[in-house]
Structure formats: C-alpha cells, structure tokens
Amino acid sequence: MGDSDLRVWPGHPWPLGATWDGRGVNFALFSERAERVQLCLFDDQGRETRVDLPEYTDEVWHGYLPDAAPGQVYGYRVYGPHAPERGLWFNPHKLLIDPYARALVGRLDWAGPHFCFQLGHPRADLSFCTRDNAATMLKCQVVEPGAGRGTFRPPRHAWHTTILYEMHVRGFTMRHPEVHESYRGTLAGLSAPAVIDYLRGLGITAVELLPVHAFLDDRHLVVKGLRNYWGYNPIGFFAPHPAYLATGQLREFRAFVRTMHDAGIEVILDVVYNHTGEGNHMGPMLSFRGIDNASYYRLVPGNERYYMDSSGCGNTLNFRHHRVVQLVMDSLRYWVEEMGVDGFRFDLASAMAREAGHFDREAGFLDAARQDPVLCRVKMIAEPWDVGDGGYQLGNFPAGWAEWNDRYRDTVRSFWRGDPGQVPDLATRITGSSDVFARRGRKPWASVNFVTAHDGFTLADLVSYDRKHNEANGEGNRDGTDDNRSWNHGVEGPTPDNAISQLRLRQRVNMLATLLLSQGVPMLLAGDEFGHSQQGNNNPYCQDNPITWLDWERIGTDGRRLTRLVSWLIRLRRDHIVWRRDRFLKGEPVPGTDIVDAQWINPDGRERQVSDWENGETRFIGLLLRGAAGFYYVTPTGEPRPDESFLLCMNSGVAPLTCRLPVLPDTGHWLPLLDSADGPVLSAAPVQGDGTPYRMAGRSLVLFRRTLPRAGDGGDARPRPTDPARERR
Incomplete structure (x- = not known):
C-alpha cells in the first residue's frame, strides 16, 4: 500500500472505465464533486498499490498506465467532503467498484466494514467510519475488449412472430439430468445440447433472462441464510454476474448468445437500471454512493441526506443527470455490440422516465434510446410502472416500445376463475388491448401478454392455492401480493383427489391456450408448460433451492402432454397469421x-x-x-x-x-x-x-x-x- 513508482501518463477522459488499447490501460472515472481519486491495483496475493489519477477533465478523473494489462484487478478510493446532510458521502477508507467495470472478481463478505458510517452509532448515518474494507470487497478486473464484435448472427424475429420465454439462468438447469454438474446453474449449462433441443422443440423464439448483471446478496438475506436469487439488486451494469460463468470468462456469455442464435433463438435481458444494491441512507458504500452520491441518485430536495425512492429498494438512479443517462446508454450498447444480445426488458421502467419527480414520455432517457442507432434495432420492453406516485403508466411509453400488460394477466385470471363481468374486458385483451395501445401508430405487439411471470404464482400454483405461502422467506408471510386472482378448486395445495387434479389441469390448458391464441406477444414462464410448482410461494426472490429450481425428472405424464400441447399451439400460431396479425382487429x-x-x-x-x-x-x-x-x-x-x-x-x-x-x-x-x-x-x-x-x-x-x-x-x-x-x- 502507499504511493507507487508505476508509470502514470495523463491518458484520456473517454471512454469511461478501464480500456486496454493493446499497449496499456486507460482509466477514466466520472465524479463531479470529488477532490482526489486514487486507482487501487491488486496483485495475486491481494496486495494493494495506490496511484493518483493525474488529470481531471470535464468532471472525469483519468490516467493511463502503460504497464497495466488485461487481468489487472483494481478499484477506486475517492476523496471529498463527508457531509451526509448535503448528500455527500465521500470516504477514502472504502474501496469502490468502477461503474464501468466489465468483470468483477472475488466476493463481498458482509462481515467487512462496507458502511461509510459506524454501525451502532447513536446518529449512525451521520458518523464516519475509518475502517478499511478492501480485504472483504468485490474488485474489478481489466478485460480485453471487442472479442465478440461483428461475429453474431441474430435471428431478428419480427415482433408479431415473437414468443417470449422468461427463465432464470440458475434455476433452469440446477436439476437438469442432461447438463453436466459443473455447468449447472450457469450460462454454459444453458448452452447444453439438451437445453437447446428442448427450447427449439417447444418453439419459443426468444429467452428472456432474469437479471444477469452483477448483483448482490442483500446483507439481511445472508444473515438469514438466504440469497438474492432473482438478481434485482445490481452493483454493476457491464459485468455479468460472476456465479453465472462456469469458466469465469466473458467468452462464456458470448458463446451462449451464439449458441442461441444458431438455434434461431433471441436473447433478451431483464435489466435493472432503476436502482442499485446500495440501498437507502443506511445502506453500504460499494460504488456510486462513494463516487458521487449527489449525481448518481435522486435525493430529497432540501433534505439531501435521504433518497427519493420510486423503486421500493431504497434508492432511485437520477436520470435527470446526463452522466447517468450516458452510463445506461453505454451499458445497453455494450451488451448489444460486444455481447450480442437482442433486446431488453426494463424493470420498473417508469422510474427511468421521471422528470422533476413525474413520469414524462419525453424524458431524456426515452428520447436518447429512441434515436440511438444501435438500440433502435433491438427489442425494448418496459415494465410500465414503479412504486412512486403516478408510477403506473401502461400504454404511455413511446412508439417502438413493447410493454408488460398486467391488465391482460388480471383479466385472464379473473375470467377463468369464473368472476362475473369479465367478458367485455377479455374480448379487448385477447385482441391486442387496443384501448391501451392503439395510438401513435403502435401495433398489437406493443402488448406483451402474460398470465404468470417470475413475480407471483406459477401456473400450477395459480390453480392450486387461494393464498400465498411465503413462510420460507422469513418475513412472516407479509411479503408478496395478496391480489393473486387464484383459485385452489376446493383444496389448498397438493391433493390426491383426482377430480380436482384434472380440473386444475384443464384450467392450465385453458389459460395457456388463451395466452397463445391472443393477439400481441405471448410470454411464457419457464416450467409452466409442464407444471412447475413453488409450493405456493408467490415471491420466491430469495429462494435459491428446489423451491425455484425446475425439476426435470418429475414432470410426469400430464406434464409431458401439456408440453406437447404448448408446442403445438406455438406452431399453430406460427403457421397462421390470424393469431399474430400486425394490425388491431x-x-x-x-x-x-x-x-x-x-x-x-x-x-x-x-x-x-x-x-x-x-x-x-x-x-x-x-x-x-x-x-x-x-x-x-x-x-x-x-x-x-x-x-x-x-x-x-x-x-x-x-x-x-x-x-x-x-x-x-x-x-x-x-x-x-x-x-x-x-x-x-x-x-x-x-x-x-x-x-x-x-x-x-x-x-x-x-x-x-x-x-x-x-x-x-x-x-x-x-x-x-x-x-x-x-x-x-
């Protein structure tokens, strides 16, 4: 530790991040309010060497190390005022992740001092912690860029021919008997021939992966022996989640995409740009908070100690700041151009389009995405709501976007449950929801139709439980929605009663057929086609275990028959344009x-x-x-x-x-x-x-x-x- 005799040249303020040019590495970090930035380099034994970035240009700290190369492990320490009441949390005792890091290594040990304040202090978040966290902190790694550019052959399925299949990288293969044990739960596992054959046989045209950006297991979950299974807790927008790489190499992700493309399947990423894993004012300091808290996050006006939270996760990224918009746009282009993906589903997308606290269809990010020459060629899907005031914006996203249609979900569930008064709304939903989308030249494919998704009951549980059963989450069954519109058909959970079991099976057929014979873009939840159950848990975000892992060896006769029927319905839809027309009926x-x-x-x-x-x-x-x-x-x-x-x-x-x-x-x-x-x-x-x-x-x-x-x-x-x-x- 200490000052270094490494050669350091001025370098350039662009591109942001750590960029290898074949001779050395340029490091560039945005921070509007920092007073000093140290680049921290780590050797194979974890020894740290600190180098001051020598230049500050247009709010970017930068330097060039001619002796650095791909594989170099690094992080940052950022100096500046510590004034939480003004939204300034600088603390050089904390090693920070580069927001542009392409790869993360190591693991985050929550036993380390990752909070910039003293836990247990009477005025905790206003205190100052001088303990160093580097030994227990995730670190960044320099990678060689451009290895995948220009080698992808995307299928480019038209929107009206698209069949989405929402799946989890880990849960899909953890119990798959034809995937090698060393590859289960990883992208290499999803590339296995048995998986590809299954997806092709089913007939889907695109997999929609739950978050693959690097994310954290929340401290409160780790304490309870749980994990952040879903991954909606990001800490890096360029780096794949390390646990999803069996080889630890970025080429594994690119190989997965190429394998899917060769099978005619597109890859859609569920991305979480609305918040980060640093939480609220009592959260850890891992990256953005310590680099420039007041720029990266939306703070309460006049009381900047606190965060405006329209994500429900403690903080919300500040899309009114041009550097935040740049960060997200750079990230999206990176995943398309260098990693080969075909589109994105944006979690809580309304939070990304808030101007002065309110949703704005002409918000800076939406305008930037709409005109971008790279993003205009890929699929963009909004989850059109957040948890803030005025956050529900179904139908209000710009032309060119598709949107998750929860009104479709609720109506189909209510109709098949037998609720009265559902027929008129059902007629509108299964013909493309023209009341929501038929304006500004939008097409029926603007509606992404679904009956189930990762968030909520699986289809098997939807017909087997009247109530949620989330006790395993450790929150007293208070988490998860109570508005499930489900029906157990007379018995809560599994039953030996054959009449009830057959009626439940019929209802699953009813809803799957309704979904696949509706105008718009259908989205299937992986496992619904053969009856995967989560034991009545409608919020298994923290269950990285057999509750969420698909059990391929216990599908059964009914499950195989239902899978064949789903495949037949998909082919029917593919072969007959009446089920997927490009104009509203x-x-x-x-x-x-x-x-x-x-x-x-x-x-x-x-x-x-x-x-x-x-x-x-x-x-x-x-x-x-x-x-x-x-x-x-x-x-x-x-x-x-x-x-x-x-x-x-x-x-x-x-x-x-x-x-x-x-x-x-x-x-x-x-x-x-x-x-x-x-x-x-x-x-x-x-x-x-x-x-x-x-x-x-x-x-x-x-x-x-x-x-x-x-x-x-x-x-x-x-x-x-x-x-x-x-x-x-």
Whole structure:
C-alpha cells in the first residue's frame, strides 16, 4: 500500500472505465464533486498499490498506465467532503467498484466494514467510519475488449412472430439430468445440447433472462441464510454476474448468445437500471454512493441526506443527470455490440422516465434510446410502472416500445376463475388491448401478454392455492401480493383427489391456450408448460433451492402432454397469421369486402349484440376469425393466399352449455382441434356442420378450424400444423 513508482501518463477522459488499447490501460472515472481519486491495483496475493489519477477533465478523473494489462484487478478510493446532510458521502477508507467495470472478481463478505458510517452509532448515518474494507470487497478486473464484435448472427424475429420465454439462468438447469454438474446453474449449462433441443422443440423464439448483471446478496438475506436469487439488486451494469460463468470468462456469455442464435433463438435481458444494491441512507458504500452520491441518485430536495425512492429498494438512479443517462446508454450498447444480445426488458421502467419527480414520455432517457442507432434495432420492453406516485403508466411509453400488460394477466385470471363481468374486458385483451395501445401508430405487439411471470404464482400454483405461502422467506408471510386472482378448486395445495387434479389441469390448458391464441406477444414462464410448482410461494426472490429450481425428472405424464400441447399451439400460431396479425382487429368489414375481420359469437351461433355485452353474468365468449379478411400467408412458391378461419370458444361457467357452430357462406365444415375438457391432448373429433350443436363442458375452451373441400377429393388443401390425430398419439 502507499504511493507507487508505476508509470502514470495523463491518458484520456473517454471512454469511461478501464480500456486496454493493446499497449496499456486507460482509466477514466466520472465524479463531479470529488477532490482526489486514487486507482487501487491488486496483485495475486491481494496486495494493494495506490496511484493518483493525474488529470481531471470535464468532471472525469483519468490516467493511463502503460504497464497495466488485461487481468489487472483494481478499484477506486475517492476523496471529498463527508457531509451526509448535503448528500455527500465521500470516504477514502472504502474501496469502490468502477461503474464501468466489465468483470468483477472475488466476493463481498458482509462481515467487512462496507458502511461509510459506524454501525451502532447513536446518529449512525451521520458518523464516519475509518475502517478499511478492501480485504472483504468485490474488485474489478481489466478485460480485453471487442472479442465478440461483428461475429453474431441474430435471428431478428419480427415482433408479431415473437414468443417470449422468461427463465432464470440458475434455476433452469440446477436439476437438469442432461447438463453436466459443473455447468449447472450457469450460462454454459444453458448452452447444453439438451437445453437447446428442448427450447427449439417447444418453439419459443426468444429467452428472456432474469437479471444477469452483477448483483448482490442483500446483507439481511445472508444473515438469514438466504440469497438474492432473482438478481434485482445490481452493483454493476457491464459485468455479468460472476456465479453465472462456469469458466469465469466473458467468452462464456458470448458463446451462449451464439449458441442461441444458431438455434434461431433471441436473447433478451431483464435489466435493472432503476436502482442499485446500495440501498437507502443506511445502506453500504460499494460504488456510486462513494463516487458521487449527489449525481448518481435522486435525493430529497432540501433534505439531501435521504433518497427519493420510486423503486421500493431504497434508492432511485437520477436520470435527470446526463452522466447517468450516458452510463445506461453505454451499458445497453455494450451488451448489444460486444455481447450480442437482442433486446431488453426494463424493470420498473417508469422510474427511468421521471422528470422533476413525474413520469414524462419525453424524458431524456426515452428520447436518447429512441434515436440511438444501435438500440433502435433491438427489442425494448418496459415494465410500465414503479412504486412512486403516478408510477403506473401502461400504454404511455413511446412508439417502438413493447410493454408488460398486467391488465391482460388480471383479466385472464379473473375470467377463468369464473368472476362475473369479465367478458367485455377479455374480448379487448385477447385482441391486442387496443384501448391501451392503439395510438401513435403502435401495433398489437406493443402488448406483451402474460398470465404468470417470475413475480407471483406459477401456473400450477395459480390453480392450486387461494393464498400465498411465503413462510420460507422469513418475513412472516407479509411479503408478496395478496391480489393473486387464484383459485385452489376446493383444496389448498397438493391433493390426491383426482377430480380436482384434472380440473386444475384443464384450467392450465385453458389459460395457456388463451395466452397463445391472443393477439400481441405471448410470454411464457419457464416450467409452466409442464407444471412447475413453488409450493405456493408467490415471491420466491430469495429462494435459491428446489423451491425455484425446475425439476426435470418429475414432470410426469400430464406434464409431458401439456408440453406437447404448448408446442403445438406455438406452431399453430406460427403457421397462421390470424393469431399474430400486425394490425388491431376492429370487428368491421375489410375494405372492399363484406367479410368482418373478427366476430363475437353467442352460444346460439349468432353475433353478440349490445345487450349481450351488458350482461355481467355471462361467462361464455366466442371469437370467429375469418382467414379471408385480409390475413395472408405466403406459400413455398411465393404465392400469397388467405389464411384459414378459426372459431375459439371459452366457457368459464360451472355448467356445461351447448353452442351452435356459426353458419358461414362457404361449403366448409368445422373441425374441433382442441377441447380442454379432454385434457392436454388434441381433439380427433369428426368434422361438424354449420349450425351443429356442440356440447361444451364447464370451465373449458374449444378451438375449431374451418375446413374447405379440396378439388376432386373433398379434402383440405390449406396448410396446417401437425396432424391432430398424430399429435394425440
């Protein structure tokens, strides 16, 4: 420790971070209010050498070390005033992580003195801690840049053809028998042939990974023997989470992306830029707080000791500061250009678009992202809310963005639970939520539809529990939402009652089919397709154990059948544009024809009238999609042809009912493809004529396809997915 005789040159203020140029390393760190910055270098034995960065240009401290190289471990110590009441927390006794670090090494030991104040002091956060934390602190590592640039071949699936699959890097493979033990829980594990074959067979087009940016296990969780499993506690926006790299090398992430691309699958990252793991004024000093707290975070005006918190995690990044916007934009471009990812889902995105405390669709970050030549080519998905006042902003993000649609989730759950008055809203949700998104030229794909996600019950638990069961989280079952819109069907949790089990299975089929036959972009939660349960825990953010790990060896017959059905529904959606059209359905005749693009049908086979929509007790809805109404696909010979017609009927009532199949002005018939009352298998029922009564069970969904005679043999000449009879076998 102490001053160094290493050669130090002035270097450059850009790019920020540690940049190897083939001869030496340039170090650059933004801090508007610092008075001195020391670069701390560590050798293989952990010995520290300190070097003052010699230059300060445009609020950036910088220096160039011609003797440094990739692999060098480093951190910073930043000097300045310690005045918490003014939002200034400088403390050079604390080693800090470079916000632009491409890799982190070591581990954070919470037994170390990582708070800049004295724990237990009567006025704790106003005190000053002089204990050094370097020995127990995470550290940064210089990496060689550009190894992956220009070598990715992204599939670039159009939005309206996209099927999202939300998954966790660790939980997906921790119990996978065909993934080598040394690779389980890592990106190398997700690259295993068995995983790729499964994803391709399922038919999804994009994996959406829960956070892979470097994150922390919260101190209060570690004390209780728990982990921050989900990863929504970031400390580095450029570095992959070290535990997800089996090899410890960045090339593992790039290899994973290339493997997915080769399989035709895009990689979407769930990113958390709204807050950091440093928490509120009683949190640790690990990076941003010690570098320039007043620039990086939103502070309470007039009482800057405290943080404005619209994330619910203690702090919120200050997107009114240009350096914060630059940090996030640089991070996003890095993951696209050098790591090859295809898009992002932004956690609590409303927090990133707050100007003067309020959401603004023209906020600096949103404007920057919209015009960026790199980001305009990738998928951008907003979680359109935060926990602050006015934070719920579904439908208010700019054109070009897609948004998680929680109204879709709530309506589908409520309808299939049998709640009254859901039919009108369900009709809007399954046709793309035009009431929310049909403005400013936005398309149905702006709605990311989901019934379940990482946050909440799995699909199996949604039909098995009336109440959350989060006791394992150690918070007295107070955490997690109570508004689950779930139903246990008579028994809480597992049951030997076969009738209840089969009804639960039917309800899972109902909701999966509804999701995959809705306009918009469907998102599946990994494991829902075969029945993964979290034992009723609807907030397992801290459960890094079999509660959250997918159990591949206990899927069972019903799980395998349901998986095959999900795969078939995905192929049906892929092969028929009526289920994924790029324009909103209007229920009006297509210009130049008398064919209506979508019709709502009553059980008697007739079109619904205004009085039918006003009946809050009805629990039946039928949707007729006419393939000739402007829905075209291109044949292998390049000839455009109209798509087929389909009828989707849903009955969420307890009682069975008879529905008459609508009469169409052609010579076709109705072929039942799927009846959820039969379980997760496809129907092999005979063709039905127009006006024929069809008996629907209570709480069931039936899908029909219109068959047209083939010249000469009465067959069906139009393309379709796999033969239903074969699929049943």
